[in-house]
Amino acid sequence: MDTTLDILKVIHVVNAILMAWPFYALVTVNQRGSLGPPxxxxxxxxxxxxxxxxxxxxxxxxxxxxxxxxxLVFLRGMGLNALVANPILGLKSLLLLIIAALLTYVHTTLQPQIDALFARAGGQLVPQELGQQITKLRLRRKRMASVCLFVVLTAAMLGVQTWAPFPYWLTIVLVIGIAALARRAYSGVRRWM
Ligand code: HEM
Structure with missing residues (x-):
């Protein structure tokens, strides 16, 4: 059982690392922004x-x-009520729901609108009026990516303290640090990060 738990922990953490994609998406869109028109x-x-x-x-x-x-919860002999009894687990589940909702919105609503605007340009350079609409939608998608980054990093930070919570002040300081990092990733091309 211990080995299964260990393997699952590694799967959970590697999976969390792969969820850092919004950070790299922000790097990409910031680079596109710095290229400018057309x-x-x-x-x-x-x-x-x-x-x-x-x-x-x-x-x-x-x-x-x-x-x-x-x-991981079940293998430790707990049930679904652990999501209520352990506020960190409850919060992590809520954070997961938030990013699932954000991704669903981007995938089903925002991205199809962006694609449709590019399609209207018929594979040619986009006229100014269409370009403004695309930029507006892209900006909204970029904001959502930075919120998603903030949520994923916060969930990871909470994960580390699942069974042994940090003092409140430390969690708050870490949340502020994560917010600063997400803001920095949002705000433009960086040489060192
Ligand atoms: C955005 C989603 C999530 C991320 C990024 C994330 C990330 C992490 C990380 C980094 C750890 C630390 C592992 C360690 O220090 O050993 C962890 C632990 C843990 N996570 Fe998550 N997690 C997420 C969602 C969830 C959800 C939805 C649940 C359950 C409902 C969950 C349950 C746990 C448990 C039980 C642990 C403790 C592992 C142990 O038993 O030692 N996580 N998580």
């Missing part, structure tokens, strides 16, 4: 293809986080 060239096709093709793997990672997390 919109609709191969750089946009390349970036949009990468972003939209990450949606399915992201759903799989979220499902794996939930499944491996729940198994």
């Amino acid at each position: 919109l609709g060239d191969r750089a946009d096709t390349y970036m949009e293809n990468i972003i939209k093709n990450r949606a399915l793997p992201c759903f799989v990672l979220q499902g794996t986080a939930l499944a491996s997390g729940l198994l």
Whole structure:
């Protein structure tokens, strides 16, 4: 049983590492922003293809986080009530729901709108009026990616203290640090990060 638990812990943590994609997505979109106009060239096709093709793997990672997390709870002899009895587990489950909702919104609503606007340009450079609409939607998607990054890192930070909670002040300081990191990743191209 101990070995199964150990393997599951590794799966859960490796899965959490792979969930850092929003950070790299922000690096990518910031680089695209620094290139400037025109919109609709191969750089946009390349970036949009990468972003939209990450949606399915992201759903799989979220499902794996939930499944491996729940198994970790069950293998320790607890039931679903642990999600209520242990506030950290409850909070982590809520955070997972939040990023699942964000991803669903981006995948089903935002991304199709962006794709439709590019399609209206017919594979040519995008006219100014369409470009403004695309930029607005991309900005919303970028904001959501930074919220997602904040949530994933917060869930990881909470995970470390699942069975031995840190003092409140330390958790608050760490949340502030994570928020600063997510903001920095959002705000533009960085040389050192
Ligand atoms: C965004 C989603 C999640 C991320 C990024 C995440 C990340 C992590 C990390 C980094 C750890 C620390 C592992 C260690 O120090 O050994 C951890 C532990 C843990 N997580 Fe998650 N987690 C997520 C969601 C969940 C969910 C939804 C559950 C269950 C409902 C869960 C249950 C657990 C448990 C039980 C542990 C303690 C492992 C042990 O038994 O030692 N996690 N998590």
